[in-house]
Amino acid sequence: MGGIYSGHCSPTEAAVIALAYAILVECVIYREPTLADLRDKAIELQSRWAPSFPFSPLRSA
Numbered sequence: 001m002g003g004i005y006s007g008h009c010s011p012t013e014a015a016v017i018a019l020a021y022a023i024l025v026e027c028v029i030y031r032e033p034t035l036a037d038l039r040d041k042a043i044e045l046q047s048r049w050a051p052s053f054p055f056s057p058l059r060s061a
Contacts, residue, residue, distance in 0.1 A: 023038070
C-alpha cells in the first residue's frame with residue numbers, strides 16, 4: 001500500500017511485488033513448495049489459461 005500511495009508503483013505492480021514476497025516467504029520461511037512444485041504449477045496454469053487468450057504465444061495452432 002505504501003508504494004501505491006507514495007506513487008512509486010501502480011496497483012498492478014504492487015500486486016506483482018506482493019506475489020513475489022508471498023512466494024519468497026512460502027519457499028524460504030515455511031519451506032513448503034519446492035522449486036519443482038512451483039515450476040509444475042506454472043506449467044499447469046499456462047496450459048489451462050493459454051487457450052482462453054486468442055493471441056497468446058502459448059496457444060497451440
